[in-house]
Amino acid sequence: xxxxRLPSRWDETTDVLVIGSGxxxxxxxxxxxxxxxxxxxxxxxxxxxxxxxxxxxxxxxAGPLLQKKDGIENSPELLYxxxxxxxxGLNYPxxxxxxxxxxxxxxxxxxxxxxVKYKERVDQFGGHSVPRTYITxxxxxxxxxxxxxxxVKELGVKVRTHAYLEKLLQDTDGLVKGIRIRDGYVFPDAExxxxxxxxxxxAVILATxxxxxxIAFRVIQDPRLTRDVDSTNRAGTTAEALIEAMRICAAxxxxxCIQLGPWTSPDEKMYxxxxxxxxxxxxxxxxxxxxxxxxxxxxxxxxxxxxADAIMNIGTPCIGIADTEGIRQSGQIIDxxxxxxxxxxxxxxxxxxxxxxxxxxxxxxxxxxxxxxxRNETDEEFGKSILKGSKPLVNPPxxxxxxxxxVHYTMGGIQINTKAQVIxxxxxxxxxxxxxxxxxxxxxxxxxxxxxxxxxxxxFGRIAGRNxxxx
Amino acid sequence: xxxxRLPSRWDETTDVLVIGSGxxxxxxxxxxxxxxxxxxxxxxxxxxxxxxxxxxxxxxxAGPLLQKKDGIENSPELLYxxxxxxxxGLNYPxxxxxxxxxxxxxxxxxxxxxxVKYKERVDQFGGHSVPRTYITxxxxxxxxxxxxxxxVKELGVKVRTHAYLEKLLQDTDGLVKGIRIRDGYVFPDAExxxxxxxxxxxAVILATxxxxxxIAFRVIQDPRLTRDVDSTNRAGTTAEALIEAMRICAAxxxxxCIQLGPWTSPDEKMYxxxxxxxxxxxxxxxxxxxxxxxxxxxxxxxxxxxxADAIMNIGTPCIGIADTEGIRQSGQIIDxxxxxxxxxxxxxxxxxxxxxxxxxxxxxxxxxxxxxxxRNETDEEFGKSILKGSKPLVNPPxxxxxxxxxVHYTMGGIQINTKAQVIxxxxxxxxxxxxxxxxxxxxxxxxxxxxxxxxxxxxFGRIAGRNxxxx
Numbered sequence: 007x008x009x010x011r012l013p014s015r016w017d018e019t020t021d022v023l024v025i026g027s028g029x030x031x032x033x034x035x036x037x038x039x040x041x042x043x044x045x046x047x048x049x050x051x052x053x054x055x056x057x058x059x060x061x062x063x064x065x066x067x068a069g070p071l072l073q074k075k076d077g078i079e080n081s082p083e084l085l086y087x088x089x090x091x092x093x094x095g096l097n098y099p100x101x102x103x104x105x106x107x108x109x110x111x112x113x114x115x116x117x118x119x120x121x122v123k124y125k126e127r128v129d130q131f132g133g134h135s136v137p138r139t140y141i142t143x144x145x146x147x148x149x150x151x152x153x154x155x156x157x158v159k160e161l162g163v164k165v166r167t168h169a170y171l172e173k174l175l176q177d178t179d180g181l182v183k184g185i186r187i188r189d190g191y192v193f194p195d196a197e198x199x200x201x202x203x204x205x206x207x208x209a210v211i212l213a214t215x216x217x218x219x220x221i222a223f224r225v226i227q228d229p230r231l232t233r234d235v236d237s238t239n240r241a242g243t244t245a246e247a248l249i250e251a252m253r254i255c256a257a258x259x260x261x262x263c264i265q266l267g268p269w270t271s272p273d274e275k276m277y278x279x280x281x282x283x284x285x286x287x288x289x290x291x292x293x294x295x296x297x298x299x300x301x302x303x304x305x306x307x308x309x310x311x312x313x314a315d316a317i318m319n320i321g322t323p324c325i326g327i328a329d330t331e332g333i334r335q336s337g338q339i340i341d342x343x344x345x346x347x348x349x350x351x352x353x354x355x356x357x358x359x360x361x362x363x364x365x366x367x368x369x370x371x372x373x374x375x376x377x378x379x380x381r382n383e384t385d386e387e388f389g390k391s392i393l394k395g396s397k398p399l400v401n402p403p404x405x406x407x408x409x410x411x412x413v414h415y416t417m418g419g420i421q422i423n424t425k426a427q428v429i430x431x432x433x434x435x436x437x438x439x440x441x442x443x444x445x446x447x448x449x450x451x452x453x454x455x456x457x458x459x460x461x462x463x464x465x466f467g468r469i470a471g472r473n474x475x476x477x
Numbered sequence: 478x479x480x481x482r483l484p485s486r487w488d489e490t491t492d493v494l495v496i497g498s499g500x501x502x503x504x505x506x507x508x509x510x511x512x513x514x515x516x517x518x519x520x521x522x523x524x525x526x527x528x529x530x531x532x533x534x535x536x537x538x539a540g541p542l543l544q545k546k547d548g549i550e551n552s553p554e555l556l557y558x559x560x561x562x563x564x565x566g567l568n569y570p571x572x573x574x575x576x577x578x579x580x581x582x583x584x585x586x587x588x589x590x591x592x593v594k595y596k597e598r599v600d601q602f603g604g605h606s607v608p609r610t611y612i613t614x615x616x617x618x619x620x621x622x623x624x625x626x627x628x629v630k631e632l633g634v635k636v637r638t639h640a641y642l643e644k645l646l647q648d649t650d651g652l653v654k655g656i657r658i659r660d661g662y663v664f665p666d667a668e669x670x671x672x673x674x675x676x677x678x679x680a681v682i683l684a685t686x687x688x689x690x691x692i693a694f695r696v697i698q699d700p701r702l703t704r705d706v707d708s709t710n711r712a713g714t715t716a717e718a719l720i721e722a723m724r725i726c727a728a729x730x731x732x733x734c735i736q737l738g739p740w741t742s743p744d745e746k747m748y749x750x751x752x753x754x755x756x757x758x759x760x761x762x763x764x765x766x767x768x769x770x771x772x773x774x775x776x777x778x779x780x781x782x783x784x785a786d787a788i789m790n791i792g793t794p795c796i797g798i799a800d801t802e803g804i805r806q807s808g809q810i811i812d813x814x815x816x817x818x819x820x821x822x823x824x825x826x827x828x829x830x831x832x833x834x835x836x837x838x839x840x841x842x843x844x845x846x847x848x849x850x851x852r853n854e855t856d857e858e859f860g861k862s863i864l865k866g867s868k869p870l871v872n873p874p875x876x877x878x879x880x881x882x883x884v885h886y887t888m889g890g891i892q893i894n895t896k897a898q899v900i901x902x903x904x905x906x907x908x909x910x911x912x913x914x915x916x917x918x919x920x921x922x923x924x925x926x927x928x929x930x931x932x933x934x935x936x937f938g939r940i941a942g943r944n945x946x947x948x
Contacts, residue, residue: 229570253726260733315566421697
């Protein structure tokens, strides 16, 4: 690959260049600007806000104030332990600890400084020992992204869209001095736009997100994730910036740790509405069956990785099934799922079997057997925890959904230290290069817990911004 | 990091340069030389043979001839499926298929061409559906390495020891033209030896092995693997060549897939003799207990990863315990283990509890409970498969061993294609650079099956050698 040389003339100069306009990039820009640096944010897409803007707006946090307010044991230590358990011990201890310890502070920052509003209730997500997840008022990451943009605008930071990071430019000592972009870039055409060189007097911050939608790159790490596997992310979550960082020898960390959502349907694009039915109703009160045999094949309440791997092993989408009573118990309303045709309703199991072309007799046996487990509160086959008060699946109409995993989040990325400096293959910081958010690896290890992405992005974005401004 | 420029003068020139003198490198050298190329093998250590020479000499293979000879279903398809199951689907299908399909041929090659002798019996290793592992007559990889060296010598290939690969040298088009070595290098002093540039008229082949002993590099991928975790490998299994390949943009594959052996003892160095007692006796006929509680904590017959992770979660070495009857049933002789003091014998559980400073009463309860599982042939706690004919642990003397995982094998590495060409971050082959063996990633996915390392090294070493010679 070609080497990057410094240009004889820079087209533009600023103190700090931030690449990416999601949670991490915006938080970094705010801190760098507040610390006295001039800042430009570069965004390759037409729209601002990256994948953050369509995220679910969940912020998990722990600390003494929350503990007191919510009246539950919710210490940073407990959160840290939950992270390492889910991460199968692959988490970088020092980075994970920062996330756990500063989570309360950053949640408070979004409220006090950004004016973000959260719902009253606190949710308990899978893998968390206690309820500690706060949800934005509009139930979307946009609730936070918009507040970040308001602040960015107020501070006078410019966001440049259609600007694609092509090269990180280093001097002969390895110092990152700036970037080459394609100005006027139209995703995904790598030849579009005009090359321009931008100088960063102080530092460059990579906040370019994950690579859930980069098929060529993700199959290197997990060959199952071909184009037959969709993603819950926006189109722009591709790996070019991560690859460019690796080209200048940023150390890659745990790139093969890629999270699949097991609750998604191949009958709609991206995240969609299927997960509402699958995650909250099928997994808890219903069953998933292999369409070839009509048999269950996994504990439906297993963790994301276990369920997604099991579905992929079948080789075709499985069928998620629940009944009216399950929907009632969940308290969820699935009108949207039915209206979009992702979830279908059936008068009886016969109709369901015909619709999905699965063996009826075996299906009836599977449901009968599962119902006996519900009555005995013991799943003898897969050890699923039968929720107290669960009812056998005998109340039509029945509801069905086809389920096939989608790429949801990439835990791996480039290595950073606790100062958010990018670390190279010689275990040294690359001078004046910082990174934060999903482009970095190691914080979540093998599996990220729900609600910790926003927390992490904001915490490390702020660290990166503050440190970048200090050169 | 510094860029590599071509020297104005080469100190030495040959057709094909092979880096590493283990299974893969020697097989590559033989093929390249046989195809008409001049070949030099570079070995950084004082001793030749890399880690291969201390490996256990197990070769797993499948194919019609073996199937017929051994009278068992042993098809390449079945082996391929076993590999993908153990690899959790992360295996590169095309590469894994080559290993499965050419395994019989390469085993036959070691017999016919190299004159390697194997024992009569065929063993069944964990994760293999059928017995298909052949063991060299001297029960060591040296049985194959010595045969490879004889052939290499016969063909007139020179092996240069104390020669350390410092840089891969590319021309401005990215073509690999040669290497810079440190001649007279003394491991691990990176400043030792004299720089020399060697030109490869045709190609360079990386066969530099895994990085089980590279603490700084392995903790990037798995932060648990600090210097507190030993390795079963020889000292030279470090990552410099892998890192150098990544510096010229070779794509890293699944680097965080690092295999720990759960059967090793911290009371001896490297692989040692403990595994004989732990793997063949404790896991099958005995128990592992947490020294803090004297309780079991895992299915002792779980896969390597499950057991090793469970021990590491405890945070201190666990105690493996078996009785005389277990040793008898295993058919193993543990004199060496006792002589070296790694395994200790005790008249009763009291003595054992005192020696390891673990609670006696709880230990007695654990053993009583486990014995009831053996009698009922059902482990109600961890679901261990109780072998038919197993006996309760009631026959003194009892035997104990301290167990703590060691790094055994690194599944990840640089990306290659089916021609053994190294692939870069732009998904293109790096011209005239090949790789084979443990330095490559993707063949085994999340977990390598026993006996497939030698098979893989020889198959891809030969492919690399043949293709390198064709430029």
